[in-house]
Amino acid sequence: xxxxxxxxxxKTFNDQTAVNKLSLTIPEGAxxxxxxxxxxxxxxxxxxxxxxxxxxxxxxxxxxxxxDNGNCFIPPEKRKMSMVFQSYALWPHMTVRENVAYPLxxxxxxxxxxxxxxxxxxxxxxxxxxxxxxxQELSGxxxxxxxxxxxxxxxxxxxxxxxxLANLDRHLRxxxxxxFREFHRKTGATFVFVTHDQAEAMAxxxxxxxLNQGELIQWGTPESLYQQPKSSWLARFIGKGSVLNLxxxxxxxxxxxxxxxxxxxxxxxPIPILLRPEHVRIADAGITAYVKDCVFLGERYLLTLSFIxxxxxxxxxxxxxxxxxxxxNVMLEQGWRVDVA
Amino acid sequence: xxxxxSLYRGLVILxxxxxxxxxxLPSLQLLFTSLSDLSLGLESxxxxxxxxxxxxxxxxxxxxxxxxxxxxxLLIGGLLALLIAxxxxxxxxxxxxxxMLPMMIPPQVTALSWIQLFGPSSTILRSFGMxxxxxxxxxxxxxxxxxxxxxxQHAPLVFLALRTQLIALPKDQIEAARLCGASTRQIMSDxxxxxxxxxxxxxxxxxxxxxxxxxGIAAMIGIPISYMVLPTxxxxxxxxxxxNVLNDVASLSIIMAILAYLVVYxxxxxxxxxxxxxxxxxxxxLHIQLGKYRGxxxxxxxxxxxxxLLLPLLALLFSSLIPxxxxxxxxxxxxxxxxxxxxxxxxxxxxxxxNSLFLxxxxxxxxxxxxxxxxxxxxxxxxxxxxxxxxMIDIPFTLPGIVLAIACILLFARPLPWLEWSLYxxxxxxxxxxxxxxxxxxxxxxxxxxxxxxxxxxxAAQLAGASLFFRLKDIIYPLLAPSAFAGALLVFLNAVNELxxxxxxxxxxxxxxxxxxxNLDESGNKVLASAVSVFVVFFIAVVMWSLNSLSRFLxxxxxxxxx
Numbered sequence: 001x002x003x004x005x006x007x008x009x010x011k012t013f014n015d016q017t018a019v020n021k022l023s024l025t026i027p028e029g030a031x032x033x034x035x036x037x038x039x040x041x042x043x044x045x046x047x048x049x050x051x052x053x054x055x056x057x058x059x060x061x062x063x064x065x066x067x068d069n070g071n072c073f074i075p076p077e078k079r080k081m082s083m084v085f086q087s088y089a090l091w092p093h094m095t096v097r098e099n100v101a102y103p104l105x106x107x108x109x110x111x112x113x114x115x116x117x118x119x120x121x122x123x124x125x126x127x128x129x130x131x132x133x134x135x136q137e138l139s140g141x142x143x144x145x146x147x148x149x150x151x152x153x154x155x156x157x158x159x160x161x162x163x164x165l166a167n168l169d170r171h172l173r174x175x176x177x178x179x180f181r182e183f184h185r186k187t188g189a190t191f192v193f194v195t196h197d198q199a200e201a202m203a204x205x206x207x208x209x210x211l212n213q214g215e216l217i218q219w220g221t222p223e224s225l226y227q228q229p230k231s232s233w234l235a236r237f238i239g240k241g242s243v244l245n246l247x248x249x250x251x252x253x254x255x256x257x258x259x260x261x262x263x264x265x266x267x268x269x270p271i272p273i274l275l276r277p278e279h280v281r282i283a284d285a286g287i288t289a290y291v292k293d294c295v296f297l298g299e300r301y302l303l304t305l306s307f308i309x310x311x312x313x314x315x316x317x318x319x320x321x322x323x324x325x326x327x328x329n330v331m332l333e334q335g336w337r338v339d340v341a
Numbered sequence: 342x343x344x345x346x347s348l349y350r351g352l353v354i355l356x357x358x359x360x361x362x363x364x365x366l367p368s369l370q371l372l373f374t375s376l377s378d379l380s381l382g383l384e385s386x387x388x389x390x391x392x393x394x395x396x397x398x399x400x401x402x403x404x405x406x407x408x409x410x411x412x413x414x415l416l417i418g419g420l421l422a423l424l425i426a427x428x429x430x431x432x433x434x435x436x437x438x439x440x441m442l443p444m445m446i447p448p449q450v451t452a453l454s455w456i457q458l459f460g461p462s463s464t465i466l467r468s469f470g471m472x473x474x475x476x477x478x479x480x481x482x483x484x485x486x487x488x489x490x491x492x493x494q495h496a497p498l499v500f501l502a503l504r505t506q507l508i509a510l511p512k513d514q515i516e517a518a519r520l521c522g523a524s525t526r527q528i529m530s531d532x533x534x535x536x537x538x539x540x541x542x543x544x545x546x547x548x549x550x551x552x553x554x555x556x557g558i559a560a561m562i563g564i565p566i567s568y569m570v571l572p573t574x575x576x577x578x579x580x581x582x583x584x585n586v587l588n589d590v591a592s593l594s595i596i597m598a599i600l601a602y603l604v605v606y607x608x609x610x611x612x613x614x615x616x617x618x619x620x621x622x623x624x625x626x627l628h629i630q631l632g633k634y635r636g637x638x639x640x641x642x643x644x645x646x647x648x649x650l651l652l653p654l655l656a657l658l659f660s661s662l663i664p665x666x667x668x669x670x671x672x673x674x675x676x677x678x679x680x681x682x683x684x685x686x687x688x689x690x691x692x693x694x695x696n697s698l699f700l701x702x703x704x705x706x707x708x709x710x711x712x713x714x715x716x717x718x719x720x721x722x723x724x725x726x727x728x729x730x731x732x733m734i735d736i737p738f739t740l741p742g743i744v745l746a747i748a749c750i751l752l753f754a755r756p757l758p759w760l761e762w763s764l765y766x767x768x769x770x771x772x773x774x775x776x777x778x779x780x781x782x783x784x785x786x787x788x789x790x791x792x793x794x795x796x797x798x799x800x801a802a803q804l805a806g807a808s809l810f811f812r813l814k815d816i817i818y819p820l821l822a823p824s825a826f827a828g829a830l831l832v833f834l835n836a837v838n839e840l841x842x843x844x845x846x847x848x849x850x851x852x853x854x855x856x857x858x859x860n861l862d863e864s865g866n867k868v869l870a871s872a873v874s875v876f877v878v879f880f881i882a883v884v885m886w887s888l889n890s891l892s893r894f895l896x897x898x899x900x901x902x903x904x
Contacts, residue, residue, distance in 0.1 A: 076804050077803050077806045083800070089797035089798050089801040091798060091816060091820075107806060150801070154805065
């Protein structure tokens with residue numbers, strides 16, 4: 001178990017800033033997601049935590065011990081961390097058994113103990129039958145489980161996962177999500193994982209750090225990111241919803257707006273408001289709009305409605321299909337004021 | 342990866358030192374020696390060499406034979422590459438393998454086999470009663486004969502370079518042209534040839550430089566008719582010995598080196614100007630349906646193979662089975678006496694065989710040891726310093742072999758400092774020259790494979806707690822092992838039949854197989870020379886075949902004649 005503190009860490013590659021003054025405190029036993037579009041610096045951050053990249057500036061500490069601060073550097077092999085790579089990085093010249101046993105072999109544990117630990121770990125990932133297979137003979141999901149077993153066998157304090165589910169199909173993905181959750185619960189280790197898929201981050205993480213262009217956008221629980229995004233960029237990035245510029249006069253300073261706050265007044269400067277589809281309703285009275293698009297989702301329909309007066313679009317759910325260009329009235333029940341970004 | 346900086350630095354310095362000693366130090370010494378007496382003005386060696394008519398004559402001969410040979414190589418190699426890479430011809434791997442043999446066969450053996458094929462004393466012609474009357478000339482003994490053999494010898498180089506490019510051609514670009522309505526002929530001239538232009542240039546330069554530096558063919562055919570090219574001229578200077586001979590050959594070597602570099606430089610420039618970036622999916626190679634012409638094309642290949650490989654080798658075999666030259670081969674004259682003589686322990690052939698085996702095996706093993714860390718460092722820590730290292734490795738391989746030999750003599754003729762002991766006249770000097778010459782051959786496959794090794798493989802081991810030593814031992818070396826083995830086999834193949842370098846470096850007791858064939862032929866003992874050659878060809882075919890069967894364990898592109 002370990003608490004990780006990233007204090008103002010930056011990384012530049014040949015004048016190009018990959019990570020810029022990032023500060024995070026990842027609590028003991030957290031399941032932390034680093035979320036962001038590709039090229040946002042999330043993998044670089046993970047590699048700096050692992051020690052595979054040096055910090056350009058800032059400091060990284062684990063349980064009060066400095067891992068890297070420019071002067072002092074603990075190499076990856078001494079950090080008691082382990083990692084599941086995006087490519088899995090299984091060694092093709094070794095069998096499943098040899099791959100999984102390698103971290104223990106390097107620690108020079110006695111052979112009998114290695115065998116016992118390994119059998120236990122292979123059993124937890126349900127791979128004992130394949131112990132003597134070569135890596136090439138395994139399917140994608142099996143490789144993933146071997147990588148996970150190798151990662152867990154040495155009982156690391158921090159487990160790092162680099163887009164671990166990116167190469168899997170949808171069914172395997174949900175099965176693996178389940179097993180990650182179980183392992184996290186069982187081991188109590190601190191998990192840090194990188195993903196560009198916000199649904200995956202929401203489903204797995206206890207804490208999410210959203211990064212964009214090397215900077216931290218917001219840090220919090222999945223719920224707080226969904227309900228209370230600070231910027232319009234984040235509001236668009238996470239979950240469904242529309243950010244509209246609405247000319248409303250606010251009578252209080254809260255970011256959260258209720259039904260009563262949505263009185264359009266053309267004399268005020270518009271402010272950006274996030275509207276989640278579940279808070280937009282078709283009603284008897286309200287803002288007039290026409291149906292621009294209607295998509296069947298299975299349990300309901302997703303409508304895109306365009307306001308007649310200024311052409312801004314908003315999305316909402318509806319329980320029946322509507323013809324395109326039908327005129328409807330829209331009721332806004334709740335909104336969240338965001339910053340422009 | 343960031344830590345272990347001091348260990349890394351130590352390793353880099355050590356390797357840098359080794360590579361420098363083996364690669365640029367000989368060339369620098371050469372330059373230094375040739376320019377050392379420049380202050381003498383008209384009396385300086387460079388001026389003396391430049392003012393001699395023999396120099397200019399040899400230069401002219403070199404240019405003539407090399408240009409002619411390059412043209413022939415381009416024609417044969419280009420035709421083969423087109424047929425084997427782009428059409429639906431059958432047994433492609435077999436063709437590729439068979440057409441690689443002429444390159445792997447030592448040039449002096451090629452020369453000998455063609456000499457045996459023609460002329461009044463040709464055993465094979467005599468056996469069939471087709472030999473021309475005594476006194477009629479052997480057409481191989483001519484400038485065009487030299488060019489012809491050089492062309493055949495280096496056609497596989499062109500074949501390899503073009504085939505790689507042709508296989509990499511994106512199929513969809515050609516399909517796009519076809520959908521525009523272009524016929525096969527138009528596709529060939531408008532799409533394929535322009536896209537291959539850089540590869541053709543590279544192949545042409547390679548063929549030219551190889552022909553320029555070839556000693557075996559030029560010596561076996563040119564020396565008897567006093568047709569001197571630059572390598573044979575240098576050889577003659579050395580053989581005659583005299584005042585200032587070392588300065589003179591150094592100057593001659595510099596001229597040759599400059600010529601070789603000029604060609605490579607021009608080719609690089611032209612290639613940059615005409616480089617095209619291939620975008621698109623290159624998964625599937627093109628298959629032009631030959632239809633009714635397929636049988637004809639295959640027949641053409643068989644004919645070509647008979648002409649450039651089978652017939653000369655048969656001539657060689659015939660000549661090795663007779664008691665003495667001039668006798669036709671039949672059941673009465675058939676004898677294995679020559680082979681018996683080779684393997685008789687006291688003969689110089691036997692010494693040469695063990696020398697060559699020892700040299701090539703030890704060079705291969707040493708180069709593995711040197712190139713593995715080199716491939717690792719240059720891939721994992723790409724910097725300007727390591728880039729420089731890589732480019733230096735190519736120098737001794739581009740240099741004509743005879744130039745490298747001269748450079749080694751200049752560098753090691755004097756006793757080594759502190760040791761008071763000279764490498765000259767021992768196997769050591771040949772060994773060092775081989776290391777320098779074949780380093781590129783060994784390094785390339787390992788470098789290719791190292792670049793394909795996912796860095797995450799090593800990082801995973803690092804996070805598992807493995808130190809640099811353990812990572813190299815448990816992860817990197819096992820992953821590089823197949824290409825290291827392939828590289829070593831290629832070095833072995835090249836070294837075991839090498840003549841150009843050892844021709845100048847050998848002395849009694851340190852002769853190599855190449856030298857023995859050359860000496861036996863020069864002293865008129867053509868039957869024995871043929872027998873040694875047959876043995877060498879057989880030996881090389883076996884090694885190549887074993888390399889071939891190893892191919893499925895190797896990454897793409899490591900074995901030169903496979904895709």
